[in-house]
Amino acid sequence: MSYLKIENMEIAFHTLKGKFVAVNDINLEVEKGQIISIIGHSGCGKSTIMNAIGGMVFPTKGKVVLNGKEIKGPGPDRGIVFQNYSLLPWLTVYQNIFEAVDAALKNKSKAEKHEVVEKYLKMVNLWEHREKYPKQISGGMKQRVAIARAFAIDPEVLLLDEPFGALDALTKASLHIELLKLWNLTHRSKTIVMVTHDIEEAVFLSDRIVVMNNGPAATIREIEEVNLPRPRNKKDTVNLPEYRTIRERLLSLLVEKVALEESEFYKEEEKAA
């Protein structure tokens, strides 16, 4: 019996134009402590699957089972990092994390809650910036706040919805390390499900990669195992032959034409002339 299980799931939305099936026939099993990426083109229902695990949307067929219990709504056992940081702009960095901790960890005292906030803010190196408001910090820092907030409620499952999509490549790379660091610090016990459209990111972080078909009514196309050794680091991991093999495989699955054919190239030139 696996830890997180999605069974024959279909999610459909009722729109003015009738029923719209976002994803269909989804079967997925995730072991505890694994990092899973869901990858695919825009509109393939990646986020929908994640929202179903988060309890924000409900399957129209099939079910999502976590720890033997069917998911009926959001809960503090799952921490979500949203696509666009989703910090509350009228609260400081500290308050943003504190309010989440305060709401999610009901049986802790106020002092313990403040300790938790301090611990996670220090983990992501934002303690000095705790009194700042979201608009005063950079995108990378905002995402670190959002990640710290999700970790701080000590969930068993972390759901990351295109967490690094809006960041530049350098910030992204350092946040990948930051994420793995937090995962290690919590003894690799947390299961992470991440939605992304970045192949490199998926290969570098994950144990398994779920490749989606294009929507509507998207299905799972293939699940890739990533057996790269951990701990991973940017310098060595990306040079491993296996890293390249998986990257090539994903490229060929997701990108129809990997290179511009010569004949096309000449055609363009003729047109120009």
Place this chain on the structure above:
Amino acid sequence: MKRAIDIPTAVAGELTKENNASPSSSRWQPVLRKMASVLVGLSYNLLGFVGLIGFWYFISLITKGELPGPKATSVVFLELISDPFYDYGPNEKGIALQLFSSLSRVFTGFLLGSFIAIPIGVLMGSNSFCRKVFYPIVQILKPVSPLAWFPIGLVAFQSASHATVFIIVITSLWPTLINTSFGVASIPDDHKNVAKAFGFSRWKYLTKVLIPYSLPHMITGLRLSIGVAWLVIVAGEMLSGGMGIGFFVWDSWNALSLERVISAILIIGLVGLLLDWGFSYLEKKVTYSI
């Protein structure tokens, strides 16, 4: 030389040279610049008022004094504000007493109206059932002239003074209600999802998401409401009589003193402006920037 120590050397030479020439000029420059821009702004205002007074003078000339001119009015105006607190019985009170009476009614009505409008607005904004139930009622009652409510107020409260407060309540309600419900309804899904995902209690959602997000909208509504209330009070007091700035206007008209009427118009305008300034100051205070 001492003062230039922290400044990078490239700039320092230049600055010290200036300092030697006139030590205090650089310190006063920003203040002077600010004063200059204020003076320029004031001169535009002055230009507008000079134009208006000129026009007024012109009209009073061609009506041969039917409409009192600026000079005649200013004499009466000064007389009014020189002794604003006199009290010679029920129909003979100073302008300040009349104003206080009006303002206290306006604020009573406005506060009562806000206490009704904000909760209903929050309900309408957050719950589609409430929106569907209340919206048609709002649509029908909102455009009704405040004076049409006056008889209802009289019947309900048996007192002209209470009826005036009643019409203030009923007309200053709508801008706050509509703005509040709009503010609450436009809370982005992102913020709601945060509250959902981390299991915010109803109270926490109200105090940490709903109110902070919609407060600027509410204050805009309150600002519009107090404006409406101040508009309505004059008409209301003309009907109710007894006391207040509206009654003062009507009383002055009956005494055939247009100078007093015009002075009252000026005072009403100024008080309205002050009320608006107060709320726009509040508006700026509570608006967070993203």
